[in-house]
Amino acid sequence: xxxxxxxxxxxxxxxxxxxxxxxxxxxxxxxxxxxxxxxxxxxxxxxxxxxxxxxxxxxxxxxxxxxxxxxxxxxxxxxxxxxxxxxxxxxxxxxxxxxxxxxxxxxxxxxxxxxxxxxxxxxxxxxxxxxxxxxxxxxxxxxxxxxxxxxxxxxxxxxxxxxxxxxxxxxxxxxxxxxxxxxxxxxx
Amino acid sequence: xxxxxxxxxxxxxxxxxxxxxxxxxxxxxxxxxxxxxxxxxxxxxxxxxxxxxxxxxxxxxxxxxxxxxxxxxxxxxxxxxxxxxxxxxxxxxxxxxxxxxxxxx
Numbered sequence: 010x011x012x013x014x015x016x017x018x019x020x021x022x023x024x025x026x027x028x029x030x031x032x033x034x035x036x037x038x039x040x041x042x043x044x045x046x047x048x049x050x051x052x053x054x055x056x057x058x059x060x061x062x063x064x065x066x067x068x069x070x071x072x073x074x075x076x077x078x079x080x081x082x083x084x085x086x087x088x089x090x091x092x093x094x095x096x097x098x099x100x101x102x103x104x105x106x107x108x109x110x111x112x113x114x115x116x117x118x119x120x121x122x123x124x125x126x127x128x129x130x131x132x133x134x135x136x137x138x139x140x141x142x143x144x145x146x147x148x149x150x151x152x153x154x155x156x157x158x159x160x161x162x163x164x165x166x167x168x169x170x171x172x173x174x175x176x177x178x179x180x181x182x183x184x185x186x187x188x189x190x191x192x193x194x195x196x197x
Numbered sequence: 198x199x200x201x202x203x204x205x206x207x208x209x210x211x212x213x214x215x216x217x218x219x220x221x222x223x224x225x226x227x228x229x230x231x232x233x234x235x236x237x238x239x240x241x242x243x244x245x246x247x248x249x250x251x252x253x254x255x256x257x258x259x260x261x262x263x264x265x266x267x268x269x270x271x272x273x274x275x276x277x278x279x280x281x282x283x284x285x286x287x288x289x290x291x292x293x294x295x296x297x298x299x300x301x302x
Contacts, residue, residue, distance in 0.1 A: 047277060047281055049274045049275075049277055049278040049281075051271070051274060051275060051278065055271050055274075056271075056275065058267070058268055058271050059268065059271035059272045059274065059275040060275075061268060062265075062268040062269060062271070062272040063272060063275075073275070073276070073279055077275065083275070083278045083282075085277070085278045085281050085282070087281055117289050117293060119289055119292035119293050121292065126288075126292070128285065128288055128289035128292055129289075130286070130289055140282065140285045140286065140289070142285040142288055142289070149281060149285055151278070151281060151282045151285055153282065
């Protein structure tokens, strides 16, 4: 029994570690160049603690509480720069390299060469989520760990700026990137 | 010697107490009921307990206040993270929709 518990614990810790992005020192140093930085790292303990302070009476907070109950961590790094070229493609590629494994699927990828913007959404087969949003003067990486699935993301629709139909019905993370909704826009 | 000084000396000269004085004093003492010894022990205990309650209450109040502050801070961080997530999901959706939409010829 104890062995099973330890095994289950090890598996869940392993799953969490697999979903967690590691930000390099070079990436973290982008904050020195940024005019505005959002740096949020919430571990399971802090998430649980924070959710205790989410009110059931407030619609947004009640919904967030429901979603957060299945999460094991959230990491957000968002940098806003006053000029272009403050970050390099290598900075973004460091993140992309971590979501290249078969356990990750790219479900949305949109690139605009004209606006030099890109947005990529990756789902982990165990439920994690990574968003990489790059604009000429802004770079954002969101890493949500835990058992969030597309339907739960849909339940956040209309709140916190999350669009109501961000995830198509029945969308589930699949290991094969072949089914990714990958749109490359070339407006040049 | 100055007559005034003499008067003073006479007036203030030591005189032995009359014989009846000691007896009366002792009789009065005997008459008086022995006063129960007023114990201040309980008062001390009450003060000590009150002080402990105040200290524990103060510490607990401070703990709760700090906990609430930390919780509110964590909640703000969580809401900020969800807002950033939301805005980026929105951005991705708008991009995908704008690509899906047929372009005017």
